[in-house]
Amino acid sequence: MPITSPGFCLDPATAPFVSPNSDHRGTSRDGIASTTHATVSAWFACLFVAVFALLTAGCSDSGVSLEDLEKAAAKIDVSEIEIDTETDDATQMLDLEKSDLTFGFIKLTDCAPLVVAKEKGYFDDEGLNVTLESQSNWKILLDNVINGQLDGAHMLAGQPIGATIGVGTKTSIVTAYSLDYNGNGITVSNDIWAQMQENDPALKSPTPKHPISADSLKPIVEKYLQDAGEPFPMGMVFPVSTHNYEIRYWLAASGIHPGMYTESDIKGFTDAQVKLSTVPPPQMPQNLEADIVKGYCVGEPWNQKAVVTGIGVPVTTNYDIWKNNPEKVFGVTKGWAEKNPQTHLAVIKALIRAGKWLDATDDSGKLVNRMEAVEMLSRKDYVGAEKEVIANSMTGTFVFQKTDVREMPDFNVFFKHEASYPHYSDAIWFLTQMRRWGQITEPKPASWYAETAKEIYQPAIYREAAEMLISEGKLDPNEIPAPDYDGYREVSTDFIDGNKYDAKDPIGYINSFEIGNKDDEALAKQ
Amino acid sequence: MNWRGNLLRFCNVAGLPILEPFVRLAAGEDKREQLVGIAKFILLPIAAVCVFLGLWAAAASSVVTDSAKLPSPQATWSAGKQLIAMHYEQREADKAAKQEKLVEAVQLLAEANAYTAAASKATGEKKSKLEDKSLALKKRAVAAANFVPSSAPTFIDQIWTSVKTVFFGFFLATIVAVPIGVLCGMSPWFNAAMTPFIQIFKPVSPLAWLPLAFIVIMWYYAGYSSGETFFDKAFLISASTVCLCSLWPTLVNTTLGVASVDKDFINVADVLRLSWWQRLTKIILPASLPLMFAGMRISLGVGWMVLIAADMLAQNPGLGKFVWDEFQNGSDLTYARIAFSVLVIGLIGLLLDRIMIFFRNLVSFGNPSPV
Numbered sequence: 001m002p003i004t005s006p007g008f009c010l011d012p013a014t015a016p017f018v019s020p021n022s023d024h025r026g027t028s029r030d031g032i033a034s035t036t037h038a039t040v041s042a043w044f045a046c047l048f049v050a051v052f053a054l055l056t057a058g059c060s061d062s063g064v065s066l067e068d069l070e071k072a073a074a075k076i077d078v079s080e081i082e083i084d085t086e087t088d089d090a091t092q093m094l095d096l097e098k099s100d101l102t103f104g105f106i107k108l109t110d111c112a113p114l115v116v117a118k119e120k121g122y123f124d125d126e127g128l129n130v131t132l133e134s135q136s137n138w139k140i141l142l143d144n145v146i147n148g149q150l151d152g153a154h155m156l157a158g159q160p161i162g163a164t165i166g167v168g169t170k171t172s173i174v175t176a177y178s179l180d181y182n183g184n185g186i187t188v189s190n191d192i193w194a195q196m197q198e199n200d201p202a203l204k205s206p207t208p209k210h211p212i213s214a215d216s217l218k219p220i221v222e223k224y225l226q227d228a229g230e231p232f233p234m235g236m237v238f239p240v241s242t243h244n245y246e247i248r249y250w251l252a253a254s255g256i257h258p259g260m261y262t263e264s265d266i267k268g269f270t271d272a273q274v275k276l277s278t279v280p281p282p283q284m285p286q287n288l289e290a291d292i293v294k295g296y297c298v299g300e301p302w303n304q305k306a307v308v309t310g311i312g313v314p315v316t317t318n319y320d321i322w323k324n325n326p327e328k329v330f331g332v333t334k335g336w337a338e339k340n341p342q343t344h345l346a347v348i349k350a351l352i353r354a355g356k357w358l359d360a361t362d363d364s365g366k367l368v369n370r371m372e373a374v375e376m377l378s379r380k381d382y383v384g385a386e387k388e389v390i391a392n393s394m395t396g397t398f399v400f401q402k403t404d405v406r407e408m409p410d411f412n413v414f415f416k417h418e419a420s421y422p423h424y425s426d427a428i429w430f431l432t433q434m435r436r437w438g439q440i441t442e443p444k445p446a447s448w449y450a451e452t453a454k455e456i457y458q459p460a461i462y463r464e465a466a467e468m469l470i471s472e473g474k475l476d477p478n479e480i481p482a483p484d485y486d487g488y489r490e491v492s493t494d495f496i497d498g499n500k501y502d503a504k505d506p507i508g509y510i511n512s513f514e515i516g517n518k519d520d521e522a523l524a525k526q
Numbered sequence: 527m528n529w530r531g532n533l534l535r536f537c538n539v540a541g542l543p544i545l546e547p548f549v550r551l552a553a554g555e556d557k558r559e560q561l562v563g564i565a566k567f568i569l570l571p572i573a574a575v576c577v578f579l580g581l582w583a584a585a586a587s588s589v590v591t592d593s594a595k596l597p598s599p600q601a602t603w604s605a606g607k608q609l610i611a612m613h614y615e616q617r618e619a620d621k622a623a624k625q626e627k628l629v630e631a632v633q634l635l636a637e638a639n640a641y642t643a644a645a646s647k648a649t650g651e652k653k654s655k656l657e658d659k660s661l662a663l664k665k666r667a668v669a670a671a672n673f674v675p676s677s678a679p680t681f682i683d684q685i686w687t688s689v690k691t692v693f694f695g696f697f698l699a700t701i702v703a704v705p706i707g708v709l710c711g712m713s714p715w716f717n718a719a720m721t722p723f724i725q726i727f728k729p730v731s732p733l734a735w736l737p738l739a740f741i742v743i744m745w746y747y748a749g750y751s752s753g754e755t756f757f758d759k760a761f762l763i764s765a766s767t768v769c770l771c772s773l774w775p776t777l778v779n780t781t782l783g784v785a786s787v788d789k790d791f792i793n794v795a796d797v798l799r800l801s802w803w804q805r806l807t808k809i810i811l812p813a814s815l816p817l818m819f820a821g822m823r824i825s826l827g828v829g830w831m832v833l834i835a836a837d838m839l840a841q842n843p844g845l846g847k848f849v850w851d852e853f854q855n856g857s858d859l860t861y862a863r864i865a866f867s868v869l870v871i872g873l874i875g876l877l878l879d880r881i882m883i884f885f886r887n888l889v890s891f892g893n894p895s896p897v
Binding site for chain 1: 678852
């Protein structure tokens with residue numbers, strides 16, 4: 001076979017990968033066939049052995065066989081063991097389908113129930129061996145739950161809903177446990193805060209009156225739109241995040257248009273006066289410092305970080321926008337939940353205990369376990385921020401400015417006010433906001449809202465887990481909603497705009513807003 | 527003196543020419559010349575490193591933004607020590623937990639046996655109840671015996687994961703690239719057919735491949751949950767990304783090596799009437815090995831670089847994930863830990879490079895190049 005000159009792409013002068021020192025033409029002629037052949041095979045063999053050694057080492061584990069166990073067990077004196085023929089053992093273990101589980105989380109303080117359930121041994125008590133793996137952003141977290149890398153995860157409440165109805169990725173995801181209420185804030189840069197104070201002299205106080213609405217921001221946004229010719233840039237964390245709906249709610253309550261989603265505009269910039277872009281939570285302060293966004297809505301500790309480092313001023317918290325609004329949930333895929341019902345139940349049992357522990361108070365109403373939780377969360381494999389920063393919000397205060405430190409005992413609620421129960425009305429609120437801003441492109445009848453909520457939120461599992469805990473003496477019956485509770489929280493007007501939310505009339509609620517989609521009233525009856 | 531020659535050859539082949547002056551000094555060669563060598567290759571670099579550390583320390587005290595601060599060399603060093611200490615603490619804790627679970631397993635099994643014994647004496651409904659209980663206890667015993675600590679991977683675990691991944695990816699790339707490269711070098715027709723692929727895919731950043739590699743692996747492993755498969759999905763995704771970027775240097779260099787085998791060798795082969803296979807194994811492969819290994823060395827280097835970035839992007843276990851997790855943490859220690867991992871990543875990269883230099887020099891028959 002003739003050896004030809006190399007192709008044009010392989011010319012030595014242009015081939016980028018040729019090491020200048022390897023003088024291939026200097027290869028000595030004598031003995032080339034005999035010595036090298038042996039050497040080559042030997043070294044290739046060595047290389048392969050090395051690779052396989054690397055791959056197999058570390059996988060090996062000191063396996064304990066059943067025989068070893070039997071032998072050891074035979075030595076144990078069993079005469080003391082009481083043989084109990086009754087199966088109604090109080091702490092009976094569930095028949096788990098799977099005991100080694102991996103859950104994902106994002107580095108935010110509201111992953112606390114998962115961390116507490118693991119660190120306090122609640123998962124262990126249920127026979128679960130749980131690994132918690134941090135994820136870099138909400139999209140990757142969701143993808144990993146869908147593709148089975150993760151068994152379940154700390155999710156934005158909007159994520160199971162968005163995924164199930166097909167906003168973004170489409171897969172059925174269910175939740176039987178709400179991780180917390182509240183916990184977010186809206187922060188603006190120092191410069192914008194100064195301008196807001198110009199517009200509203202009442203804000204020029206060391207302790208301005210709360211809640212602060214977006215009224216004083218409105219002229220700034222309008223001027224920016226006129227001068228720069230583009231919408232005022234602000235940040236939120238994910239298109240179906242609570243943060244997105246909260247900041248939109250806050251802006252729209254003062255008549256600022258935050259933009260609509262349409263079938264072709266999945267970024268939600270149509271008609272926008274404020275351009276809300278997606279920024280991962282930990283990058284928010286840096287984006288604000290770099291003037292890429294002029295304000296943002298994010299969970300803790302990233303608002304407190306802005307205060308501590310002096311780059312911005314939190315103007316409001318989501319507690320002021322809607323008192324006790326749902327925030328994160330524990331989500332698993334529907335397929336997983338169907339395949340592992342007992343395991344799911346065991347997980348929810350452990351989480352309920354964790355939530356209860358987090359919100360335990362002494363007689364004077366002081367949260368007693370939060371400092372211990374702060375210590376756990378500050379470890380590098382969990383949230384990893386300094387204890388002081390995490391403690392700021394976790395122990396019931398919130399720092400708006402260095403002069404304006406407020407008691408906010410309900411800034412982070414994990415269990416109180418039935419916060420861990422998956423209320424249908426919470427799911428419906430997210431659906432109404434998705435419709436209001438156009439993420440749900442078609443009008444839907446009222447019945448669709450109720451049915452969709454029932455598909456995603458699974459209070460039956462929560463209740464079953466809670467009843468087991470009650471029978472084990474770990475929970476009090478009055479700590480969960482009464483058995484005849486229908487899953488709809490009371491009609492509320494605890495919103496910054498005083499609007500009334502009745503989950504049984506989603507169409508009426510959507511139509512009650514000045515800004516946003518409007519639906520046909522006839523749909524309310526369907 | 528034979529030991530001198532052997533040692534010098536070792537220095538040469540292992541790619542450690544900086545040791546040469548010491549060997550020569552020990553052998554009693556011209557002292558002055560060797561001392562100059564030592565000063566040049568050892569003292570000067572040490573001095574340069576000291577200057578760098580000084581500049582770094584100076585920068586660390588002035589580079590301070592509102593939200594962060596450049597870590598000083600001391601902070602980096604102590605963060606590193608802490609990370610390593612944390613690994614051993616974690617290991618101890620995991621070992622203790624495993625031991626505890628084993629004791630529990632034995633206890634549970636003993637209990638289960640007691641129930642079985644009781645069941646054999648009982649009858650009817652009672653018997654089946656006791657048997658059920660025994661079975662449940664046994665199941666728990668097995669679960670406890672197979673307990674795997676669920677602690678988060680430590681820094682050292684992450685290093686280990688990354689090294690395994692890069693070798694596996696590199697290994698895959700090599701077994702694909704070498705045969706194709708040889709065929710490209712031997713046959714201009716095959717080369718012409720491959721050229722468009724090489725030309726188009728070579729410049730693509732492997733990170734752009736990541737989502738596509740992701741889809742293929744997810745498709746392949748559809749229906750399996752984690753732990754059920756021989757390879758971890760995340761491991762395969764990272765490894766295939768490494769593979770996709772490691773392919774090209776090896777492929778191109780192998781082609782070049784094969785295509786530029788000395789004409790005289792080929793003429794010899796013609797005279798000897800060697801068969802195609804003999805020609806390949808006795809002449810072409812041996813003659814092209816130095817270039818092939820030069821390509822593999824570049825491949826491994828590129829693969830290591832890309833792996834860290836891929837881990838960061840996809841959150842696959844490894845050093846990249848460690849760095850990203852730390853970046854997300856936002857505590858005072860964060861940046862010191864990142865600085866330490868940057869140094870570790872660099873050192874491992876250096877080590878990998880040295881290993882490949884060693885292999886390349888071994889096959890370069892008396893023409894080892896030191897760098």
